[in-house]
Amino acid sequence: MSYISAIRKGDEVIIWERTENGREAKVYQPIYEFYTEEEDQTIDGGYRSIYGHRLRKHEFKTWHDFNAARQDSISSDVPLYESDIPSEMKVLSKHYYNVPAPKLHVTFFDIEVDYNPHIGHATIENPYAPINSVALYHEWCDRTVVYCVPPSGWDGKFDESLHELADITICDNETNLLLNLIVEFEDSDVIAGWFSDFFDTPYVCKRIERVLGERFLKKMSFDNAPKPRFREVPQYNNKPTVCDLAGRINTDYLDLFKKYEEKGRRSYKLASIADEELPHLPKLTYKGSLHKLYNENFSYFVRYNIRDTEILKGLEQKFGYMALSNELYHSSTGLFKHVTGTLKLADHAIINYCHHEIDARVPDTKRPEIEVDEDGNKKKIKGALVLSPKVGMHDWIAGIDIKSLYPSSIISINISPETLRGQFTECQKASKEIAKGSLVPLTFTFEENDYPLTLPASEWRERFKDLNWSVSGYGTAFDQNVRGIIPSILIEWFNTRKQHQKKKGTAEDKEEKGYYDRLQYIYKIKLNSTYGALNNPFFRFHDTRMGESTTATGQTILRHQCAKANEVLTGEYVWPEKDDGCG
DSSP, rough: OOEEEEOOOOOOOOEEEETTEEEEEEEEEOEEEEEEEETTTTTTOSBTTTSSSSEEEEEESHHHHHHHHHHHHHHTTTTTEEETHHHHHHHHHHHTTTTTOOOOOOOEEEEEEEBBTTTTSSSSSSSSSSSSEHHHEGGGGGGEEEEEEEOOOOOOOGGGGGGTEEEEEEEEEEHHHHHHHHHHHTOSSSSEETTTTTTTHHHHHHHHHTTTHHHHHHSOTTTTTTEEEEEEOOOOTTTEEEEEESEEEEEEEHHHHHHHHSSSSOOOOHHHHHHOOOOOOOOOOOSHHHHHHHHHHHHHHHHHHHHHHHHHHHHHHHOOOHHHHHHHHHHHOGGGGGTTTSHHHHHHHHHHHHHHHOOOBBBBOOOOOOBBTTTTOOOOOOOOOOOOOOOOSSOOOOOOOOOHHHHHHHHHHHOOOEEEEEEEETTTTHHHHHTOOOOOOEEEETTOOEEEEEEEHHHHHHHHHHHEEEEEESEEEEOOOSHHHHHHHHHHHHHHHHHHHHHHHHOOSSSHHHHHHHHHHHHOOOOOOOHHHOOOSSSSTTTTTHHHHHHHHHHHHHHHHHHHHHHHHSOOOOOOOTTTOOO
């Protein structure tokens, strides 16, 4: 059975599963452990690092003992392995690695709140206004539900045709509305809205806390989980309040939409997105204020509330971003919250590959160091190659598309932390001179002992041939004798993506095609995100030389392709420099 989410609560790990019979909480003993290098490397402690070091395992019964030993090791500058991986992630890796994603129970929802013109619009910081309508769409059972409170002095008139769109319950007051809402959320694994992280979810939790009390607020989380936690998020000049549920996943569909959309939008308001993507479901309009609509046309006010959930349903049916996210975080044995980040899914994918496929342990993440250039400015990775076109009319124009350029560069050079063998001081110049086999002297510093050695480029070329080392476009040497961890993972992802693309092509119905299309797209995301992770100083395996090597090697491949295209068209192999065209 697969999991929904996981947390550590005291000295136990709780993992919630979604099974055919419902949702079930399982309790595991936390894994409190880390590894250190054996002082005598001739002693086999039973474990090895990705670098081949022999390791000793240290296990603890409580978090307090684990943390005390970890801090002592850090204070003594002892290199640590896997001490910074949360215990719940270790438990997930042990019990749920490669387990298929479950069919999550997803609920899309939208709330409307009252308004007092003397106070102004309600905020999370001042949630004074009652919720007067909430619409929910339960995706797993294709059911729309509305709970609403009519305005004071309501004449009782209501458009009965709305009952064809949703199961509508008119409540006496907000207390009844909130109690019903809690019941509706009970079987939801995921709740999501549009801009819901910064309004709908925290506002609902604030109103429950204010009207019903903390005992009912706790019900917004899963059973046995801690109560929801409010926190401020630094954002530009503001610090808006969000609310994290425990166990139950709360996410913002707006964030998923931004993550997966390849093009930017002029506006991310739901009305604008609906106009562009779902013209048959435009966001409803009204004259005056929403407060006026509520008091003067209660039926249309409820219809307006329902429409937002219809739009969210329509977006998911068209794009499947929630289903995509579900597959994505399970493919790395991660958590849903990792989906909108940039590092965690890549980190856990590599960690789990090392554990389960090659039985190796990874080092702790190093504290990032800000690298500066010779002028003292923050160093940046060189970007993509941009060549100036040759102005004029041309009889022939060639277009070249390199499939997955950066992942292919990583694989071809075998770029990985444990295969890195050293760096030429001359960087990109070294790569060019070695390719030519010139007599230009080049200085190479070996990674193993930090020893610098200067030899002619031609001699380095022969030495590296004998050693079976490659030189990246940035002048970094990588060992080709054993396939590196990162290239191995990328090759596996390449092959898996091809399999899903093939199955998509032979699928017999739309649902099956959509399923395999999501799966192949997941691996496209994973392939491309690995390069981005390499360049992030907070990434566990970050090394600027690996990021620079990937970019510079990609540039070298593109220049070679330009030169070959020129050779086909003109008979001359012309190597384009940075500002030269391709002929």
